[in-house]
Amino acid sequence: MAALLPARPAAEAAETVQPAAALALRGDPQESDWHEEGGFAAAVIGYPRWTDDALSALARTRGDAAALVEAFRRHGTDLLTRLSGHFAFAIVEPARGRAFCAIDRFGVYRLCLATPRPGHLAFSTSADSLRLYPGVGATISPQTLYQYLFFIDRVAAPGNIYEEQSKLCPGEALLFDNGQLRRWRYWQLDYRRTAQASKDRLHAELRERLEEAVARCLEGEAAEATGSFLSGGLDSSAVAGFLGKVTDGKGHCVTIGFQHAGFDETRYAEEAARRFGMKHEVFTVGPREVLEVLPKLAAAFDEPYSNSSVVPCYYCALVSKQAGDSMILAGDGGDELFGGNTRYLKDGIFDHYQRLPAALRRKLLEPLLARAPGRGRIPLLRQAANYVELAARSVAYRMTSHNAFAFTPVEQIFSADAFAAIDPEGPRRFAEKLYDDAAGDAKIQRMMHLDLQLTLADSDLRKVMTSCTAAGIRVRFPMLDDDLADFSATLPADLLTEGGEIRRFYKDALAGFLPQTIIDKPKQGFGLPMFQYIGELPALADFFCDALSDLKRRMFFDARFLDRLIAEVRGGRSGTHAGIVWDLAVLETWMASRGIAPDGSGRLPLPIQDTRLERVRQG
Secondary structure: OHHHOOOOOOOEEEEEEOOOOEEEEEEOOOOEEEEEEOOEEEEEEEEEEEOOHHHHHHHHHHOHHHHHHHHHHHHHHHHHHHEEEEEEEEEEEHHHOEEEEEEOOOOOOOOEEEOOOOOOOEEEOOHHHHHOOOOOOOOOOHHHHHHHHHOOOOOOOOOOOOOOOEEOOOOEEEEEEOOEEEEEEOOOOEOOOOOOOOHHHHHHHHHHHHHHHHHHHOOOOOHHHEEEEOOOOHHHHHHHHHHHHHHOOOOEEEEEEEOOOOOOOHHHHHHHHHHHOOEEEEEEEOHHHHHHHHHHHHHHOOOOOOOOOHHHHHHHHHHHHHOOOOEEEOOOOHHHHHOOOOHHHHHHHHHHHHOOOHHHHHHHHHHHHHHOOOOOOOHHHHHHHHHHHHHOOOHHHHHOOOOHHHOOOHHHHEOHHHHHOOOOOHHHHHHHHHHHOOEOOOHHHHHHHHHHHHHHHHHHHHHHHHHHHHHOOEEEOHHHOHHHHHHHHOOOHHHHOHHHOOOHHHHHHHEOOEOHHHHHOOOOOOOOOHHHHHHHOHHHHHHHHHHHHHHOOOOOEOHHHHHHHHHHHHOOOOOOOHHHHHHHHHHHHHHHHOOEOOOOOEOOOOOOOOHHHHHHHOO
């Protein structure tokens, strides 16, 4: 199991094996720690930060794992109230058959678990590793594949691509004692404490906390060996700027450029690098660069993951590593903490409908538009009906509705047998509960709470962490500093989108520090012109078509739908279905790399043995 843990070349290993319990660690010594003492064994990866002075002093002198053991002795599971930072840890006490595990508040690090038989617990930071434990199967079902497509590019926690496994959610812990497993959320961001300071004071505090967060990430690091993702957006520019300030310009920034102007933000990144006096490299990703790494990246994840921005993310980390950096800073988290996703504003259009009397909505408008003749033919009538249908749904429904099923019904994508085994409302119920469980009343706070898990932890952090591991470089996330996050939650909700503009408060706070062109530019995101590239490089189109063709041998998807996708790719007209083309091609490449049989059963993890990869290697 330990041998399959993802780790960089400098990884070190430790283990203890006893009749009642075993624990192993494999990790970079700068990012992991191990300790055995007094009947306990503890392993930790990441960058924990102790808020208890005595435990902090112990961690400095003997390591974080020793501090974990001592904290568990003194405080039991309440040690989590004294621990912040980003981490995954496990403490086992073999003599009592007891284990205590947790991951950090934002899910930067992860933990998979399974109960292969009554009275037993197996866990690992990798689903691949966990598959090796006797009795833990590796079954992929229609339901787990449905969740993968429902959440666009991943299976959200606590789910797992394998039916036999689950994952801890951000801020979740488990205690296994006397053969019984208990799981609980020990933390979530609390929006109920509103700051009373003036706007100017809050602006100043944001700048101070951002600088402190970047400085904290640099503790124990060499400034000249620290890189920073720099897309030219607000958050990456702020992180790079404070890196330059804290290190007197010794840091190093990397930007990914594209051959299509609509996706390229290089000029903004260059302006930020000049402003802060940073060393700056630009690497252009074209269609050949995509083809070169796509099979490798599809196989790098322990669960299928298909966000296309993983390709530029990987190249950014690789260029930083090749430049001599040992650690890179990423700007992820700003949108989910400071109201930066455009849907936070766009969803407001549906609030107008909810202000109408309920009787008017439910007894007149909704039935009338649902039965209106010509609804599918008349554009205005169709738009009105779609608006009313969405307005009548929950906010969580609308936030999770922009997936593959928005364009094609589920029953047309899956085979008849697979569709019969799917609970189509299961993921939606989970998302609605997550939205409802937010510790805040404002709509934008609840939307950010949902995004902190579904968008940030389950997607963006997985992408960056896995890409950096594949590139051989450590990564840290200053925007997810606990003190900065706690501060963000105290901001009045109406400040976040003041004047009907996303990130208005954040932009005003950084005015004068960031170049004004970056503050004024429209939000773009970190996308990849993948469909343009498919049209420009026939070998890339071949990769996707071959993967979709191979997918037909599996029992899950409708062969006619896959043939339709192949025809669209070959004909250069994959527009509406372009997202699911990428999702399904990556899924097939990943399943082939894991030895998944056509019926969804899994053999032991194997190195990728895929003819498509061999063809890529041969040019």
